[in-house]
Amino acid sequence: MVQQKLRVTLLTGRTIEQGVGKEQGKSSQEYFEACSTVYMDEEDMKKLGIKNNTNVLVSTPHGSVVLKAVKHPRGSMPGIIYIPYGPWANAIVDDSTTSIGMPSFKGTPAEVEPAPDKPILSMEELLKNLYGK
Amino acid sequence: MVVIKSVTCPICGSLCDDIELTIENNEVVKVKNGCALCESKFLGYKGEHRIKTPMIRKNGKLVPVSLDEAIHKAAEILANANYPILYGWSSTSCEAQRIGVELAEEIGGVLDNTAVVCHGPSILSVQEVGIPTCTLGQIRHRADLIIYWGCDPWSAHPRHLERYTAFTEGRFEQSDWKSYIQKVKATAGKKKIDSALRRGVVKRPKAQSLRQYELVNPPPPTLMKEGRKIIVVDVRKSMTAEMADYFIQVEPNKDYEVMQAIRALIRDQELDVDKVGGVPVEYLEEVADAMVNCNFGVIFFGMGLTQSAGKFRNIDVAISLLRDLNKRTKFVIMPMRGHFNVTGSNVVFTWQSGYPFGVDFSLGYPRYNPGETTSVDILLRGESDATLVIAADPGATFPRRAVEHMAKTPLIVIDPHMNATAMLGDVVIPSAFVGIEAEGTAYRMDHVPLPLKKVVEPPQGILSDEEILRRILEEVRAIKAKKMVKVEAA
Ligand code: SF4
Numbered sequence: 001m002v003q004q005k006l007r008v009t010l011l012t013g014r015t016i017e018q019g020v021g022k023e024q025g026k027s028s029q030e031y032f033e034a035c036s037t038v039y040m041d042e043e044d045m046k047k048l049g050i051k052n053n054t055n056v057l058v059s060t061p062h063g064s065v066v067l068k069a070v071k072h073p074r075g076s077m078p079g080i081i082y083i084p085y086g087p088w089a090n091a092i093v094d095d096s097t098t099s100i101g102m103p104s105f106k107g108t109p110a111e112v113e114p115a116p117d118k119p120i121l122s123m124e125e126l127l128k129n130l131y132g133k
Numbered sequence: 134m135v136v137i138k139s140v141t142c143p144i145c146g147s148l149c150d151d152i153e154l155t156i157e158n159n160e161v162v163k164v165k166n167g168c169a170l171c172e173s174k175f176l177g178y179k180g181e182h183r184i185k186t187p188m189i190r191k192n193g194k195l196v197p198v199s200l201d202e203a204i205h206k207a208a209e210i211l212a213n214a215n216y217p218i219l220y221g222w223s224s225t226s227c228e229a230q231r232i233g234v235e236l237a238e239e240i241g242g243v244l245d246n247t248a249v250v251c252h253g254p255s256i257l258s259v260q261e262v263g264i265p266t267c268t269l270g271q272i273r274h275r276a277d278l279i280i281y282w283g284c285d286p287w288s289a290h291p292r293h294l295e296r297y298t299a300f301t302e303g304r305f306e307q308s309d310w311k312s313y314i315q316k317v318k319a320t321a322g323k324k325k326i327d328s329a330l331r332r333g334v335v336k337r338p339k340a341q342s343l344r345q346y347e348l349v350n351p352p353p354p355t356l357m358k359e360g361r362k363i364i365v366v367d368v369r370k371s372m373t374a375e376m377a378d379y380f381i382q383v384e385p386n387k388d389y390e391v392m393q394a395i396r397a398l399i400r401d402q403e404l405d406v407d408k409v410g411g412v413p414v415e416y417l418e419e420v421a422d423a424m425v426n427c428n429f430g431v432i433f434f435g436m437g438l439t440q441s442a443g444k445f446r447n448i449d450v451a452i453s454l455l456r457d458l459n460k461r462t463k464f465v466i467m468p469m470r471g472h473f474n475v476t477g478s479n480v481v482f483t484w485q486s487g488y489p490f491g492v493d494f495s496l497g498y499p500r501y502n503p504g505e506t507t508s509v510d511i512l513l514r515g516e517s518d519a520t521l522v523i524a525a526d527p528g529a530t531f532p533r534r535a536v537e538h539m540a541k542t543p544l545i546v547i548d549p550h551m552n553a554t555a556m557l558g559d560v561v562i563p564s565a566f567v568g569i570e571a572e573g574t575a576y577r578m579d580h581v582p583l584p585l586k587k588v589v590e591p592p593q594g595i596l597s598d599e600e601i602l603r604r605i606l607e608e609v610r611a612i613k614a615k616k617m618v619k620v621e622a623a
Pocket residue numbers: 142143144145146147148149166167168169170171290291292293
């Protein structure tokens with residue numbers, strides 16, 4: 001049965017593509033493509049009835065953002081989604097620092113739903129949307 | 134054409150100092166020895182994503198201005214602010230960081246570096262319990278068990294394995310390349326058999342051997358082998374996990390439990406559960422055995438521990454595990470520092486103010502209280518009234534609500550690249566790339582200081598971070614002196 005929404009745990013972190021994009025320049029196409037992606041478990045994608053490269057809406061209590069869903073290339077990680085560090089990921093991570101200065105970049109509960117018709121915002125659009133600048 | 138040898142790569146905390154650059158007409162044209170990140174930076178630094186001129190936001194738009202105007206504007210904002218944050222510092226030289234401390238003290242601001250969202254929790258924990266560590270050279274020559282916990286060096290520190298751990302030839306330890314290549318061949322062979330099976334080209338082997346294929350993560354024979362071994366513990370199968378001799382997949386936010394379980398096991402205690410943090414206890418026993426039986430082990434850890442639930446407690450337990458292990462054998466631990474000079478910023482801030490990050494000068498003397506004097510917290514509470522960001526990109530790395538406040542108050546950005554923070558900036562000053570267009574000093578993740586070289590001239594009119602900060606500091610002092618004169622006259 002295809003589900004409308006899937007509950008998952010959100011992790012954010014580094015990928016080599018994000019690293020290369022970052023050194024190219026954060027306004028580069030490489031950086032945009034690397035960071036506006038969400039890696040998902042293959043089985044989880046099947047549950048949502050989506051294929052590789054479909055846009056999805058990822059939501060947490062802290063915000064939501066449209067990203068491109070891509071199958072995680074190695075091993076399985078059911079119930080986990082992985083977004084590379086960047087303004088897209090940080091629009092939705094848990095900001096509580098538990099009194100030590102460090103926000104909770106890993107382990108935020110999240111929901112994923114297919115959004116094939118919603119566009120992924122460019123960095124400029126995203127910043128304008130979030131911060132009005 | 135000149136070839137410059139032994140260049141230090143200004144990207145990640147591995148700080149490889151064996152890069153060879155070919156320079157032609159004041160441009161880097163060839164990079165030798167570097168990884169993908171290194172090539173991307175040395176060949177791409179001059180690209181179209183650089184900030185070309187100083188800019189100030191006027192009527193909602195960033196417009197080009199002269200350097201003098203931008204510096205004056207920046208100084209004015211800082212001199213008039215009550216509680217400014219000076220954040221970043223990890224991708225610049227120690228020399229620039231030192232001027233940063235002077236500036237923060239002069240304006241009574243909060244001085245903070247990217248460690249706060251990176252290895253800040255590790256530092257807190259080290260301040261509590263200490264850290265048994267060593268240099269990367271020691272590890273290269275002696276370590277026979279290498280554990281990467283919650284980090285993925287293949288992606289974040291691509292040459293770490295090759296230069297300091299598994300794939301390097303040490304004086305007492307051999308490179309693990311050969312066995313890795315054998316492993317790759319074996320997997321490729323297995324894939325071929327699998328696909329042949331699927332296509333029905335060969336007959337299915339007997340049921341029993343098929344079952345063997347289906348076993349998830351059976352303890353591999355390589356864990357029993359002589360010589361160097363790598364174990365990776367992570368919540369997902371990273372590229373590094375793919376190369377490891379043994380990979381343990383932990384459920385998110387469960388590292389603390391798993392580490393405590395290993396502590397129990399190395400003290401020969403029995404666990405009366407089957408699984409801890411999603412990992413079958415037998416697997417943990419294998420790891421505990423490998424740990425106790427090695428001659429020189431090392432745990433490298435990353436954001437997987439510092440950014441997950443427990444945060445600095447995870448590091449506490451990692452260091453406690455190490456203390457237990459050191460009763461049985463020799464073990465060291467090291468954080469995988471990200472930015473090339475984040476270690477330097479902790480060192481410089483500590484040597485100048487007594488504290489490694491989150492240093493608050495607003496009372497006229499340095500104060501340090503993580504959770505209160507750290508940038509994300511100050512921004513979330515909406516207390517700061519201006520921000521200077523240098524050599525970092527909090528616009529992309531801070532949570533949304535923190536960036537919201539940063540964007541609402543005057544924002545000064547010093548950076549070579551047009552990044553998210555620069556797009557939100559009110560005063561944007563382009564700088565030279567330290568380690569390419571400016572020289573300086575940086576600290577490797579194991580606290581070894583290395584020189585950064587200047588290999589080409591920066592673009593016309595673009596200054597180094599150090600020079601820009603010095604000019605801002607002079608301007609701030611001039612503005613404050615003028616104010617004093619006015620007050621005295623009145
Ligand atoms: S591993 Fe790090 S320091 Fe070494 S070349 Fe790659 S990016 Fe540079």
